[in-house]
Amino acid sequence: MSSIAVKELYKTYTGAEEPTLKGLTFSFRKGSIAGLLGPNGAGKTTTISILCGLVKASSGEVLINGLSQDAAHREAIKQQIGVVPQRIALYPQLSAVENLTYFGNLYGYRGKGLKARIMELLEAFGLEKSADKEIHKFSGGMKRRANIIAAILHQPSLLVLDEPTAGVDVQSRSMILQFLREYNSQGNSILYTSHLLEEAQSLCSDVAIVDQGRLIVQGNPDQLIHDLPDCENLEDVFLHYTGHALRD
Amino acid sequence: MLRLLATIRKEWQLLVRDKTGLTLLFLMPVVLITVMALIQDAPFKDYQEVKFDILTVDNDHGRLGRHIREGLASGGQFRIIDSLDGKPLTAEQARQLVNEGTYKISIIIPAGATGNIVSNANRIVNDISHRMGMSLALPVKQNADSLDVTIYFDPAAKKAFKGAIHQAIDNFLTQVETDMLLGRIRQELRRKDSSVTASNDTLPIRLQAVGLKEEATGTGKQIDVISNSVQHNVPAWSIFAMFFIVIPIAGNMIREREDGSLLRMKLIPGSYLEILLGKMLFFVGICVVQFYCMMLVGMYIMPLLDLPKLVMGRDAGATFLVAAAIGLAATSYGILIGTLFKTPNQALNFGAISIVILSAIGGIWIPLEVMPQKMQAIGHLSPLSWGLDAINDIYLRNGNIAYVWKNVVLLIVTGLVMLAVAGYVEKRRMN
Numbered sequence: 001m002s003s004i005a006v007k008e009l010y011k012t013y014t015g016a017e018e019p020t021l022k023g024l025t026f027s028f029r030k031g032s033i034a035g036l037l038g039p040n041g042a043g044k045t046t047t048i049s050i051l052c053g054l055v056k057a058s059s060g061e062v063l064i065n066g067l068s069q070d071a072a073h074r075e076a077i078k079q080q081i082g083v084v085p086q087r088i089a090l091y092p093q094l095s096a097v098e099n100l101t102y103f104g105n106l107y108g109y110r111g112k113g114l115k116a117r118i119m120e121l122l123e124a125f126g127l128e129k130s131a132d133k134e135i136h137k138f139s140g141g142m143k144r145r146a147n148i149i150a151a152i153l154h155q156p157s158l159l160v161l162d163e164p165t166a167g168v169d170v171q172s173r174s175m176i177l178q179f180l181r182e183y184n185s186q187g188n189s190i191l192y193t194s195h196l197l198e199e200a201q202s203l204c205s206d207v208a209i210v211d212q213g214r215l216i217v218q219g220n221p222d223q224l225i226h227d228l229p230d231c232e233n234l235e236d237v238f239l240h241y242t243g244h245a246l247r248d
Numbered sequence: 249m250l251r252l253l254a255t256i257r258k259e260w261q262l263l264v265r266d267k268t269g270l271t272l273l274f275l276m277p278v279v280l281i282t283v284m285a286l287i288q289d290a291p292f293k294d295y296q297e298v299k300f301d302i303l304t305v306d307n308d309h310g311r312l313g314r315h316i317r318e319g320l321a322s323g324g325q326f327r328i329i330d331s332l333d334g335k336p337l338t339a340e341q342a343r344q345l346v347n348e349g350t351y352k353i354s355i356i357i358p359a360g361a362t363g364n365i366v367s368n369a370n371r372i373v374n375d376i377s378h379r380m381g382m383s384l385a386l387p388v389k390q391n392a393d394s395l396d397v398t399i400y401f402d403p404a405a406k407k408a409f410k411g412a413i414h415q416a417i418d419n420f421l422t423q424v425e426t427d428m429l430l431g432r433i434r435q436e437l438r439r440k441d442s443s444v445t446a447s448n449d450t451l452p453i454r455l456q457a458v459g460l461k462e463e464a465t466g467t468g469k470q471i472d473v474i475s476n477s478v479q480h481n482v483p484a485w486s487i488f489a490m491f492f493i494v495i496p497i498a499g500n501m502i503r504e505r506e507d508g509s510l511l512r513m514k515l516i517p518g519s520y521l522e523i524l525l526g527k528m529l530f531f532v533g534i535c536v537v538q539f540y541c542m543m544l545v546g547m548y549i550m551p552l553l554d555l556p557k558l559v560m561g562r563d564a565g566a567t568f569l570v571a572a573a574i575g576l577a578a579t580s581y582g583i584l585i586g587t588l589f590k591t592p593n594q595a596l597n598f599g600a601i602s603i604v605i606l607s608a609i610g611g612i613w614i615p616l617e618v619m620p621q622k623m624q625a626i627g628h629l630s631p632l633s634w635g636l637d638a639i640n641d642i643y644l645r646n647g648n649i650a651y652v653w654k655n656v657v658l659l660i661v662t663g664l665v666m667l668a669v670a671g672y673v674e675k676r677r678m679n
Contacts, residue, residue, distance in 0.1 A: 078517040089508030105254030
C-alpha cells in the first residue's frame with residue numbers, strides 16, 4: 001500500500017500564466033523514507049501543500065494512506081500527517097513548552113498526558129534544559145528540533161519534512177537524521193525534501209526527482225546511480241536529469 | 249472548547265510578553281484621553297465656567313446702565329470692569345483695549361439712554377390716555393434721537409460668543425423698556441383708581457405668569473454633564489484607542505502567517521474558525537477592559553487634574569454591550585487588515601491612517617453636529633460614530649438598550665461582514 005500516491009496532478013495558481021504542476025505522478029510505499037527532490041521552482045512546495053490540504057489542486061488525484069483528499073477525508077488525513085515546514089512555525093515569544101502545549105491542545109491533548117509527551121520529546125531532542133526558554137533565544141539547530149517536535153506531538157503515521165536540516169550545525173543535523181531513522185523504524189512513513197543530496201542519498205530508500213512540474217525519474221538512490229554509469233552519487237544523477245542551467 | 253480556551257491563553261501569553269503592545273493598548277490611550285481632555289477643557293469652558301471681563305463705560309448713569317451691569321454680573325459669567333488704575337474707563341480706552349485683544353468685550357452705554365427710554369414710555373402712555381379720552385401729559389423729549397448701546401468685540405471672538413452677548417444685551421434693553429412702560433401705566437392706573445395700591449397691584453404678577461425654565465429630557469441630571477471636555481473626550485478617544493487594536497491584531501496575524509504558525513494551525517484537524525473565535529474573544533475582551541480602564545480614568549483621575557468627573561449613564565448592561573460591540577467591530581477590522589496585507593508595515597500604515605480618517609469623520613475629534621451637512625452624512629457611515637452615538641445615548645440621555653440597539657446591530661453586522669470578507673480572501677489564497 002502507498003503512503004502517498006499522486007496521479008496526473010495539475011496546479012495553476014490564480015493569475016499565473018503557466019501551471020506549476022503539469023501532470024505530476026508518483027507514489028511512495030508505506031513505511032519508506034522517501035525524498036522529493038528537484039531544483040528551485042520544480043513544484044516541490046506546491047506538491048507538499050496539496051498533500052497537506054493547504055492548497056487545492058486544479059486537477060488530478062492524491063491519496064494519503066489510501067484516503068483521497070476530499071472533504072470527507074480531509075480531517076482524517078490531517079490526523080495522520082505531520083508537517084515540518086521549512087520555516088520555524090512556532091511563536092518566537094513563547095517558550096518551547098508553551099508552544100508545544102498550545103499545539104498539543106489544538107490536537108485535543110491536555111493535562112498530564114500532554115505534559116509527559118512534551119517532556120519525552122524534548123528529552124529525545126536534547127531540549128529538556130531549554131524547555132522554558134523562549135524560542136527566539138534558541139540557536140538555529142534548537143529551533144529546527146523544536147519545529148520537528150511540534151509536528152510529531154500527535155504521532156502521525158506520515159511525516160512530511162521540508163528541508164528540515166537547512167542551516168543547522170553538524171550535531172543538530174546528525175540528531176535530526178538519527179531521529180528520522182528511528183521514527184521510520186517504528187513503521188511510520190517519511191516524505192522529505194532537501195537540496196542536500198548527499199543527505200538524501202544516505203537517508204532515503206526511494207526518491208522522486210521532479211522538474212518543471214513533472215516527474216523526471218523515481219527509484220532507489222543506489223539503483224538510480226547504478227543505472228547511470230557516469231554517475232557516482234545522487235548529485236550526479238540529479239544534475240544528469242535536471243541539467244546545469246541555473247534556476248531562479 | 250479546548251482549542252478556543254488554548255488560543256485565549258496563548259494570546260494572553262503573547263500579549264504579556266509584548267511590552268510595546270501593552271503600552272499601545274493601555275498606557276497610550278490613558279495619556280491620549282487625559283491630554284485631549286485637558287487641551288479641550290478650555291474651549292468647552294468658554295461659555296460655561298470661564299469668567300469674562302467686560303469693560304463697561306456707563307455714560308448714562310441711569311437705570312439702563314445699572315440694569316445692564318446688574319444683569320451681566322448676576323449670571324456670574326462676567327466681571328464688570330468700569331475703571332482702570334482707579335480712573336473711570338472712557339469709550340476710546342475701551343475700544344482700544346478690545347481691539348488689542350487685552351479684553352474680549354466692551355459695552356458703551358451712551359449718555360441719556362435712560363432718559364430716552366423714559367421719554368419713549370411717557371409718549372406711549374400719553375398716546376394711550378389720549379385715545380381713551382383722558383387728558384394726560386407726561387413729559388417727553390422734543391428731539392427724540394435714537395441712541396445705541398455700543399458693543400466692541402475682540403476681532404478674534406467666536407461668532408457664537410458674539411451672538412450670545414448680543415442676545416443678552418438686547419434682552420436687558422427690552423426688559424428695561426418694558427419695565428419702564430409698565431411702571432408708567434401702573435402709576436397712571438393707580439392715580440385713576442384709588443383702590444389699587446402697591447400691595448394689591450397684581451399686574452406685575454400677571455405679566456410674569458409665563459416664565460422660562462430648562463429641564464432634563466430624561467430622568468437624570470444630564471443637563472449638568474452635557475458638553476464638558478471629559479464627557480466628550482473620554483468616550484470619544486476611548487473608542488479611537490479601542491480601534492487602534494487593529495495594529496496589534498494585524499501584526500499578530502501577519503507574523504503568524506510569516507513565521508508559519510498559521511500554517512501549522514491549518515494543518516491541525518478541526519475548524520480554524522474555533523481558533524479564530526478564541527483570538528477574537530481575547531481581543532474583544534481586551535477592548536472591553538481598555539474601555540473600562542479609560543472610564544475609570546475619567547471618573548477618578550480626571551478630577552485630580554481639575555477636570556470634571558466622567559458621569560456614566562444608568563444602564564451598565566447597555567454600556568457593556570456597546571463596549572463589546574465596538575470591540576467586535578475593531579477586532580474584525582484588525583483581522584481583515586491582517587488578512588488583506590502582506591507585511592506588518594503595510595498593515596500598520598493603512599490601519600493607523602484609516603482609523604484616523606474614520607475617527608475624524610466619525611465625530612471623535614469634533615462633534616458631527618458642527619460639521620458641514622455632507623460631512624455629517626459621510627460621518628454617520630463611520631463605525632466610530634455609531635459607537636460614540638451609542639455611548640452618548642447612555643451617558644448623556646440616560647438611555648438603555650432600547651436607545652442603542654440600532655448602533656449595536658450596525659457594529660456587530662459590520663464586524664461580521666469584515667470577517668466574512670477576510671474569510672473569503674483567505675479561502676481564495678488556497679487557489
